[in-house]
Amino acid sequence: MQMPALTLQDYRRLAQERMERPVWDFFEGGAGEEHTLAANERAFDRVRLRPTVLRPAAGPDTTCKILGRTWAAPIGVAPMAFHTLAHPDGELATVRAAAARGLPVTVSTFAGRACEELAAAAAGAPLWLQLYCFRDRSVTRRLIERAERAGAEALVLTVDAPRLGRRLRDVRNDFRLPPHIVPANLDGGGFSSPAAHARAELDPSLDWSAVPWLRSVTSLPVLVKGVLTAPDALRAVEAGVDGIIVSNHGGRQLDGVPATLEALPEIAAAVRGACPVLIDGGIRRGRDVLACLALGADAALVGRPVLHGLAAGGEDGVGGVLDILLEELQDAMTLTGTRSLADILPDLVRTGEPW
Numbered sequence: 001m002q003m004p005a006l007t008l009q010d011y012r013r014l015a016q017e018r019m020e021r022p023v024w025d026f027f028e029g030g031a032g033e034e035h036t037l038a039a040n041e042r043a044f045d046r047v048r049l050r051p052t053v054l055r056p057a058a059g060p061d062t063t064c065k066i067l068g069r070t071w072a073a074p075i076g077v078a079p080m081a082f083h084t085l086a087h088p089d090g091e092l093a094t095v096r097a098a099a100a101r102g103l104p105v106t107v108s109t110f111a112g113r114a115c116e117e118l119a120a121a122a123a124g125a126p127l128w129l130q131l132y133c134f135r136d137r138s139v140t141r142r143l144i145e146r147a148e149r150a151g152a153e154a155l156v157l158t159v160d161a162p163r164l165g166r167r168l169r170d171v172r173n174d175f176r177l178p179p180h181i182v183p184a185n186l187d188g189g190g191f192s193s194p195a196a197h198a199r200a201e202l203d204p205s206l207d208w209s210a211v212p213w214l215r216s217v218t219s220l221p222v223l224v225k226g227v228l229t230a231p232d233a234l235r236a237v238e239a240g241v242d243g244i245i246v247s248n249h250g251g252r253q254l255d256g257v258p259a260t261l262e263a264l265p266e267i268a269a270a271v272r273g274a275c276p277v278l279i280d281g282g283i284r285r286g287r288d289v290l291a292c293l294a295l296g297a298d299a300a301l302v303g304r305p306v307l308h309g310l311a312a313g314g315e316d317g318v319g320g321v322l323d324i325l326l327e328e329l330q331d332a333m334t335l336t337g338t339r340s341l342a343d344i345l346p347d348l349v350r351t352g353e354p355w
């Protein structure tokens with residue numbers, strides 16, 4: 001009998017056993033030498049927690065409020081293209097699993113399932129849409145209108161991808177999407193290599209005027225994803241964004257940028273509560289979420305582990321991954337004497353050597 005998966009690392013192993021190498025490489029890989037990819041996870045290995053003892057915190061309150069909506073915990077699913085590569089149910093399974101736990105999902109521009117069925121599956125849990133801005137703005141506008149009509153609650157504009165990063169694993173594998181893997185919410189389509197498509201279609205001249213442009217076509221809140229410095233965070237606040245996601249795209253864009261956990265404190269200090277600050281990249285344990293909050297984030301998004309759960313067991317697998325994170329977060333809060341998220345302050349962490 002197979003041992004039950006107890007950690008996200010267990011799910012990673014299960015997924016790898018089930019997946020073909022080129023698809024695995026597409027999911028796991030990063031740009032260039034993958035230094036930034038590795039740094040994201042390693043940054044959490046330098047975190048030391050400083051518990052407060054004899055301050056009972058059993059059954060801690062993990063709920064948080066983001067953009068006026070209550071999340072069961074400060075944990076969401078980061079936008080990732082083509083969940084259908086991991087499992088035929090694709091994003092439908094991901095959204096069902098997250099919504100059942102009161103957690104939000106950000107659906108990628110390149111989702112493999114239609115946003116109408118995803119909104120129905122979300123059953124009231126927050127559903128956000130990630131936007132790549134195309135050269136042809138009418139494609140982006142139609143995507144926004146469709147998602148808004150379906151019930152998407154916020155737009156996440158990805159700002160670290162004037163073009164797709166150079167992912168050497170995909171180049172070496174000459175990775176192409178199987179013909180049945182198509183973006184369900186874009187008209188047009190008809191491409192096989194995601195890199196080639198994104199290179200042809202993403203707008204390399206995108207600038208900060210994208211934010212007022214989005215305001216002119218939608219009334220939804222707008223977040224920017226991919227900010228790594230305080231000056232850019234301030235520019236985003238000046239542009240009037242409703243939220244900032246500190247992200248290096250899981251190390252898939254520019255190799256050589258810092259781990260997101262390292263970038264977080266200067267951004268949180270610059271933003272000073274003007275809007276929510278979220279983070280993604282390398283979050284693999286409940287206590288990593290605690291570290292993000294201590295260093296100034298309002299919530300953390302999880303990427304690849306969700307695809308691992310999906311590949312390992314569809315909706316149940318994603319549910320398993322999210323349950324582990326939720327339980328580990330509760331455990332870490334209980335054992336650090338943190339009764340609610342408001343108790344998670346900078347003093348809760350120190351930075352040390354990697355384990």
Ligand SMILES: Cc1cc2nc3c(=O)[nH]c(=O)nc-3n(C[C@H](O)[C@H](O)[C@H](O)COP(=O)(O)O)c2cc1C
Binds near residue numbers: 040130249301304
């Ligand atoms: C397979 C894959 C596809 C992704 N697709 C998108 C995407 O379509 N849009 C986007 O903004 N980010 C995309 N990302 C980046 C994630 O949103 C997120 O920034 C990153 O995966 C978080 O890091 P983690 O995987 O270490 O948790 C993708 C990441 C992966 C692994």
Ligand SMILES: O=C(O)C(=O)c1ccccc1
Binds near residue numbers: 081249
């Ligand atoms: O954004 C990404 O990281 C990504 O992998 C992707 C895949 C297909 C189309 C666009 C982006």
